[in-house]
Amino acid sequence: MTEEEPRLSAEEMIERLEPSLSLRRRIRAVAALVAGLAGTVFVSALWWSEPGPLPGRTHLAFALFTVFCLAWAGYGGWLLTRRVPLFATDRVIAGWIGLVASTVTTAVLAVVAEQRGAGLELALGVGGLFVAVALVLVVRAHARRAALLRRLRELTGQEEA
Missing domain, CATH: 1.20.58 (Methane Monooxygenase Hydroxylase; Chain G, domain 1)
Structure with a gap:
């Protein structure tokens, strides 16, 4: 007779996938x-x-x-x-805050640089870099959230809508 490993409930598996805090x-x-x-x-x-x-x-x-x-x-x-488990919602929100902040800051700096007649290329270059990094983080956060939600549906037996 072999001992069976204890089975985890779907909720316990979810907690292990994405601890609440x-x-x-x-x-x-x-x-x-x-x-x-x-x-x-x-x-x-x-x-x-x-x-x-x-x-x-x-x-x-x-x-x-x-x-x-x-x-x-x-x-x-x-x-x-x-x-409660956030399923990477926190990452999505942080990514969007960063993307909006970097985009708006780049736009403001570009307007100021254009009005002063100097440094527009530098403002757009540096700002564009920040926007690009923020955009990558948003895409990664959405992908991570989608993967976690897909795994949640698998563990709880829910069908995709």
């Missing part, structure tokens, strides 16, 4: 939250302490950077509150 994810979440809050405080303090009237594009840039920092802080806070 590993130490690594907690550290990432806290880092995003702290960096986002610190960035928000820093950018806001810099924005409001500038002497004299600022041009409209400067107000826009400060507002955008503040929004990006708040997005990262919100992401970190959201990630810390999750107690």
